[in-house]
């Protein structure tokens with residue numbers, strides 16, 4: 001362990017939010033990350049939900065090398081051959097039919113800026129309707145449409161953004177209905193409120209098809225179809241933010257396939273670069289033609305860069321060659337069954353949900369009250385880490401305490417077993433500790 005570097009991190013780095021671990025990190029391979037003491041930790045978050053084909057997959061290492069032999073970066077007006085190849089691959093093999101025009105940038109935030117700018121220019125409107133619990137990024141437009149994190153402290157958000165209550169089947173805002181009916185009622189109410197407030201200059205509805213940071217909420221399929229209709233009725237474009245759901249994570253090519261709904265614009269990012277900064281936005285030729293004629297610009301230093309595009313092609317090829325979409329279904333199903341088995345033994349696990357290898361586990365004080373058990377979430381996450389498992393907990397007072405479990409799609413069954421065994425042990429230790437503390441307090 002290099003204590004000097006740990007001190008340097010404390011002394012010289014800006015703290016950028018979220019919890020950081022006490023150790024520094026040295027390397028990562030497959031589903032394992034290694035810290036500065038040489039300790040191996042099982043990574044059940046695929047880094048920041050990006051490393052779907054596993055950390056430092058040989059195909060990615062090879063792609064970085066290949067780009068090094070050719071070009072990492074070019075003048076933005078020079079379209080690299082590899083970017084043309086990626087655009088064709090996206091259109092022919094990956095995007096929903098019709099979304100055949102793509103632009104390649106670097107981060108999820110940026111991709112949603114592109115998507116919303118496209119929608120504004122196409123419709124000549126500016127209103128964006130978003131969903132509660134969403135996370136579309138940290139840049140101006142994207143953060144204005146995000147409601148899963150703090151909005152305080154940064155001044156005025158981009159005006160013209162409206163929010164609807166999210167469809168939460170476990171904690172329905174509208175009580176007394178079944179989950180699906182409650183989700184649809186939320187949408188109806190949200191749309192009524194929006195229509196009341198709208199100036200008529202409507203641009204787009206933006207949604208994460210599975211609301212991840214908001215607690216891994218999977219809306220019913222009827223919700224997504226109703227959202228499509230709502231957009232059409234209002235001459236708004238429908239944007240799917242598939243940062244986390246595209247390219248196999250949920251056991252489908254993307255959520256548009258899963259829901260059977262095609263958006264007008266799709267943004268993709270995290271899962272496309274396999275850990276390198278690559279994002280894309282795909283839309284129809286008609287939308288592209290229209291905005292181009294109006295002067296659409298998204299000219300950045302790294303738009304169409306060859307390095308991330310080479311990596312993106314390698315990631316997409318690997319997903320196909322290693323049958324990772326099918327694997328997300330089988331391994332995701334296995335992981336889910338193991339988590340449900342834990343749920344049968346722990347009253348505190350109120351809900352297990354999600355699709356493929358994007359799962360949520362919600363912790364409650366009692367299954368009847370569904371009161372969030374934040375203390376248990378925090379303590380168990382810490383114990384998991386001490387025992388060698390990295391987990392991500394989303395804790396918002398208004399939304400419960402939910403683990404987001406998204407291991408690389410390449411994770412083996414024995415790694416899943418090891419992870420769930422650690423979780424089991426960590427839950428047991430944490431519940432013991434909490435009840436002992438209560439006894440002492442009493």
Ligand SMILES: Cc1ncc(COP(=O)(O)O)c(C=O)c1O
Nearest residue numbers: 107108109135136137208241243
């Ligand atoms: C659904 C979704 N959209 C957009 C983003 C923003 O992506 P980035 O952090 O790459 O800017 C995130 C990041 O967590 C996300 O989860």
